[in-house]
Amino acid sequence: MSLGLGSLLLLETACDPKPDDIGPVSPTVGSLDSIPYNPVAYDYPEINGLPAMEEPSDNRATEAGVKLGRYLFYERKLSIDSSISCASCHHQDRAFTDGNPVGIGVGGAVGTRNSMSLINVGYNWKQNSQHNFNWDGKFASLEEQVLSPVEHPLEMMSNWEDVMQRLKGHEHYPRMFRQAFGIEHIDEMSKELAAKALAQFLRTLNSADSEYDRDEWVPFEYMSEAAQRGKLLFLGDALGSASTKDAECAHCHSFTRDAAIFARNSFSNNAIDSVSSFIEFSDNGLGDVTGSVVDNGRFREVSLRNVGLTAPYMHDGRFATLEEVLDHYTDHTSGSRGPNVANELSTAPELPHLTAQEKQDIITFLHALTDTSYVNKAEWADPFLQADPWAE
Template identity: 35%
Template sequence: MLFSAVLLALSVAHAQQRQSALQPIDAMVPSRYDFGLPAWAPRPMEPAANPTTPAKVELGRYLFYDTRLSLDGTMACASCHEQARAFTDGRAVSKGVTGESTPRNSMSLVNVAYFPVLTWANPLLKHLEQQALVPLLGQEPVELGLAGKDAEIVQRLAAEPVYRRLFAQAFPEADGEISLATVVRALSAFERSIVSMRSPYDRYRYEGDADALSDSAVRGEALFFSERLECHHCHNGLNLADTVLHERNKAGEIAFHNTGLYNLDRKGAYPANNTGIAEITGRPEDMGRFRAPSLRNVAVTAPYMHDGSIPTLDAVIDHYAAGGRTISSGPHAGIGRTNPYKSSFVSGFTLTRAERADLIAFLTSLTDEALLHDPRFANPWPKKENAK
């Protein structure tokens, strides 16, 4: 069902791009936008047909927080991506305007510009301009609920005076056109601008500030990158994730993993609505394989895993220390440690109480506090004027 929703969204995207004066999204090039990156950080890639500009980012910020982009005016993109939570929502899974739950946990949008694939388990969604259509138009499940409402979206936005100015500034090549195509391009530009490179760990590791980390966090870093724990195989590099794309790695790297979270039938099965990329590929060996998320800001993005089924960082460590989760009873009962499709890197380990504290100190050092309060990413609508 999720795959059919994606196909619907992609077909609508292509239709909108044909109707618009804009060129279809295609080739990726290094962005020229000023992200405020430190000297050590590479520039992200972006579609050549949708260059990030300050005007487009500002328009996208207004749209991101605008509840007019939902069926009943009660939700916005920001409803499931809160800045204070590193653009996640604090729920196990998200709910749409009809009250229907999505099957997956809301992924952080921080540094999304550095990912060549954009969701937990769909290797086909490679551009934000495509992915944005899924929450806007998808029907299985319904999120923002705007399928078939293209004309109404345009009418709602055109009635807002600030948008006439912002669309004209953002899309002069399209004569300020207000359409689904320009909406998703502006949203994508704003989301690409949400970059986090200012954590204590960044200052310590990349900028030589020896005082940026506590001794405990330094010990935790050594544990994290050790072969004993093997965390670094799936969480490494710029984004502490093994899926990455940027100007120094233009080919990109994409990986999906089974971490032994479930084993319903002793043969490796995951819950039917959350089978990982097997839903797309149809290959049995892809059962339960999901993209490893970035660990940047991980301390503020609980709950964890693709379905939000692990509530705390301490419990996540328990899961990996056991080499897979055991669920003793109920519909999801099973021993994840014996899942035949589980990654070989999830082999289990033991930690002392002090080592566990050090590991959590390291993970906490990945929080970019400035990002969580940066006005560039905050709601621009005055409360009394925000659409309802």
């Protein structure tokens, strides 16, 4: 009888790929199947002004996946000397930027690009585009993007093999990977699953509760008059009034009432470098990714939500203030600045003639896009600051 049951057990487990794929496994050491796996789909909150969040078909968010992603986001073991985590360059109180011109890696290594805001970052994903993430569009998906900083020589300087060994040897992460992805053995923990969890967490960082949003959605709540004037200038020849002055901002930082991202998910040369040919840019940006010279000098047009919190500005953090940004756009965006300057800028007839007051009104409107509702949001905060981080 016992032999019969044993044979049946043998049959039952014969198709499990683990032993073939990873060698002999002790029936107890490394096995995770005693831990319950009860995935619960993550329920994205509906937020006025933001469309439904899209996610890849092979990485639907679950409560446990998002939780694991949050822990990994704040986990310093992802860096070579356990000194920094993703959150080191993405602070919750700065719309997940860091206030530095460019990112600072392990040992103070100075990066080359400004740390981008992660608020609403999931909306950067266009399903049929290969260039959705990072300033240069290097990554198609968040799942690809989050793998990069761990091994970047100016960021975490580690490698995923070592990181996964650390996580596999951790007291709690094997359980969390099991709860997130249903793996049955510790050796199934992989960088790909870590990336999926991180991506799931990042896709939850959605918020739209600024003065602009309340003006749009809450009865009898309005932006200041200066912000209203700034919005008209930002939007341009709106409301059928041809006489309204047009700062042309909304071409690139586009928005609708229901899709108020303030970015069109595209790349352009906004004339911050004055060059006479395609091969003179100090940083080619998208061009190095696509291999097309006409893409040289093109960088992601970022969302302007929370722009008041994300200084300094541009891909290299060259402008310290919004005032400097506005001065650039009014003074230095003619077509003579380069062969592929965005035509929305080079043809803008009124942009060079904005008055100081009009520029200040635009800046006031930009500050009206600041949302601080999430600054102390516990679900996004560092779990390792909790009294008992690992409590289930």
